[in-house]
Amino acid sequence: MSERHFRTCNLCEAICGVEIEHENGRVISIRGDKDDPFSRGHICPKSLALKEIYESPNRLRKPLKRIGKEFHEIGWEEAIGETAERLRDVRNRFGRDAVGVFQGNPSVHNFGTMLSSGALLKALKTKNNFSATSVDQLPHHFAAWSMFGHPLLIPIPDIDRTGFMLVFGANPIASNGSLMTAPDIVNRLESIRKRGGKIVLIDPRRNESTRIADEHHFIRPGSDVYVLLAIVHTLFADNLIKPDRLADFTDGIETVRNSMARFTPERAESGSGIAAGTIRRIAREFAASGKAVCYGRMGVSVQKFGGLCQWAINIINILTGNFDRAGGAMFTRPALDLLQTAKRGENIFGRWRSRVRGLPEFMSELPVAAMAEEIDTEGDGKIRALVTSCGNPVLSTPNGSRLEKALAKLDFMVSIDIFVNETSRHASIILPPATGFETSHYDAVFNLLAVRNVAKYSPPLFGKSPDSRFDWEIIQELAHRVGGSEEPFKAVPPEAKLDFGLKFGPYKLSLDELIKNPHGIDLGPLEPCLPVRLLNDSIRIQLSPEPMIKDLERALNDDPDPSELVLIGRRNLRDNNSWLHASEVLMKGKNRCTLLINPADAERHGLEDGRTARVRSRTGTVEITCEITDDIAPGVVSIPHGYGHKRIGFETDAINPGVSINDLTDDLVIDGLTGNAAFSGVPVSVSAV
Ligand code: SF4
Numbered sequence: 001m002s003e004r005h006f007r008t009c010n011l012c013e014a015i016c017g018v019e020i021e022h023e024n025g026r027v028i029s030i031r032g033d034k035d036d037p038f039s040r041g042h043i044c045p046k047s048l049a050l051k052e053i054y055e056s057p058n059r060l061r062k063p064l065k066r067i068g069k070e071f072h073e074i075g076w077e078e079a080i081g082e083t084a085e086r087l088r089d090v091r092n093r094f095g096r097d098a099v100g101v102f103q104g105n106p107s108v109h110n111f112g113t114m115l116s117s118g119a120l121l122k123a124l125k126t127k128n129n130f131s132a133t134s135v136d137q138l139p140h141h142f143a144a145w146s147m148f149g150h151p152l153l154i155p156i157p158d159i160d161r162t163g164f165m166l167v168f169g170a171n172p173i174a175s176n177g178s179l180m181t182a183p184d185i186v187n188r189l190e191s192i193r194k195r196g197g198k199i200v201l202i203d204p205r206r207n208e209s210t211r212i213a214d215e216h217h218f219i220r221p222g223s224d225v226y227v228l229l230a231i232v233h234t235l236f237a238d239n240l241i242k243p244d245r246l247a248d249f250t251d252g253i254e255t256v257r258n259s260m261a262r263f264t265p266e267r268a269e270s271g272s273g274i275a276a277g278t279i280r281r282i283a284r285e286f287a288a289s290g291k292a293v294c295y296g297r298m299g300v301s302v303q304k305f306g307g308l309c310q311w312a313i314n315i316i317n318i319l320t321g322n323f324d325r326a327g328g329a330m331f332t333r334p335a336l337d338l339l340q341t342a343k344r345g346e347n348i349f350g351r352w353r354s355r356v357r358g359l360p361e362f363m364s365e366l367p368v369a370a371m372a373e374e375i376d377t378e379g380d381g382k383i384r385a386l387v388t389s390c391g392n393p394v395l396s397t398p399n400g401s402r403l404e405k406a407l408a409k410l411d412f413m414v415s416i417d418i419f420v421n422e423t424s425r426h427a428s429i430i431l432p433p434a435t436g437f438e439t440s441h442y443d444a445v446f447n448l449l450a451v452r453n454v455a456k457y458s459p460p461l462f463g464k465s466p467d468s469r470f471d472w473e474i475i476q477e478l479a480h481r482v483g484g485s486e487e488p489f490k491a492v493p494p495e496a497k498l499d500f501g502l503k504f505g506p507y508k509l510s511l512d513e514l515i516k517n518p519h520g521i522d523l524g525p526l527e528p529c530l531p532v533r534l535l536n537d538s539i540r541i542q543l544s545p546e547p548m549i550k551d552l553e554r555a556l557n558d559d560p561d562p563s564e565l566v567l568i569g570r571r572n573l574r575d576n577n578s579w580l581h582a583s584e585v586l587m588k589g590k591n592r593c594t595l596l597i598n599p600a601d602a603e604r605h606g607l608e609d610g611r612t613a614r615v616r617s618r619t620g621t622v623e624i625t626c627e628i629t630d631d632i633a634p635g636v637v638s639i640p641h642g643y644g645h646k647r648i649g650f651e652t653d654a655i656n657p658g659v660s661i662n663d664l665t666d667d668l669v670i671d672g673l674t675g676n677a678a679f680s681g682v683p684v685s686v687s688a689v
Pocket of ligand 1: 009010011012013014015016042043044045046047176183
């Protein structure tokens, strides 16, 4: 007799509810949970991978130790004991910064990892701390901290009530929403138009989300900052500033006005390719809407001016009054509120700098673009041992080839991972946690970024094998042993922190209450909460933070060469960064790892559809199949991110290993304000093979 289990899919930010039919320890089917109040039955094809990951014969179930070129299974005591000893040894001989840490994106989708990793960082006390944050979202955090007082105080588009959504550099239909947790995104976006609203999409590619947009405009990669600032310029020039009640607690409006004089729509037109008249019209329509929200994601964050872009987006929402009110950009109030104990007015920028390039830390992390050079550059403070957790930076960070070579030079590396991937294959020891259906889950992070306040706890579906460990057990024990505590070790399940946080949270919930509601609890729409929720000392919105105002000079002095061919990334609904490409179910069908190129550019460079092109940049060369399409702007080519699996021999009839875009991206080109990697707008040359 089959049974049903309800849980949250934790593969991406959308946190969809799934209904799993199972019998005798085997999954029979996975469907959307119609009674989940947030996702309303929606799921995407990736949810099938939950079963594939759980059943995969390639999933590691025991720790591995490298002996020569081969991995061999070892016991947990040996694996954790040797890892702690080697990390301590490197630290004792070379200092605490000789141990580096990289945490990948799945860390924040894992309840246990998320709530335990702080203990390991505390034990290691290294300044060489890196994560996926500086791959794609540092500008959001930087703008949030400098304007509102905390890096997690990120405004979320209230898409369920907005009447005008202006989108820069995003493809929500493929991503299912990003830094905007919004399951059932297609229906949510289509509803904007059904209630008479409008969606305007600005992107160098006519991407999948164009089908639900009223307007799409091509833009030159990296020039979004000029268009965004030109919109702000127009709001001032046309006297469209009406922050309403926000004016009572907003500082710096006049400074912004004075700083915008040179960022005219005409200047934006020459760099971006969007007509000055169009920019002015969009600014006026936005201001007139009464319920509008401006949102920008990957395309505007992973470029040279990511920090300025996210700042300008917040300014547009604030100056038009579309902030902290229904239909605009709003703050969440999650049941487990990570901001509840946040310190007010804390300085978290530039307290130390990276050894080689002198890049500033932010949120106790250094930009990931500096990780390879911190390993491969000789000298005091060089990283000699590395801990990676749920990450694959060889494929996901700029100039992955350089990092790959650097990893081979480490004295010791441990990877907490369930697969041997392009990064963990360099590890000395791999520690594989229990995963997926064997673990409990609560979305500590994505409820903070959700378009509605909800809460849901998922208990494990199946028990883990006695000879396996949860991520939190591994991480806490490593922290205990590296820290050299004399006390006997006892792991604390994340449920203890969750229950405490829920009880003292804004809704006074409890773990028991969530267990009684397996589909989740709807806590209502986002509510206005300013100025009380601001976390800076002044408890006022800072519209003109000094770092942003200073950085405007850099934007004014940047002269992109419009004749250059530039590279951007892209994402497909069936891809999940670098880590679901072993799934034949998700990989079947047309090859998705292609070079998109405009017909005019293809002709100019002698490229043919379906034939191989060679793409070169400062950092490397790849060969890839051409896909000629007028869905990509002239002067721009695109390769999806997350591919390049030839390194681990990941190839079957159904699976194209593809090439890694990060063999072309440049670790030396970053957003000079925030340190985020600048993946978008990489100059390349192309030729036929
Ligand atoms: S959209 Fe994301 S959370 Fe929802 S089913 Fe797909 S992968 Fe899972």
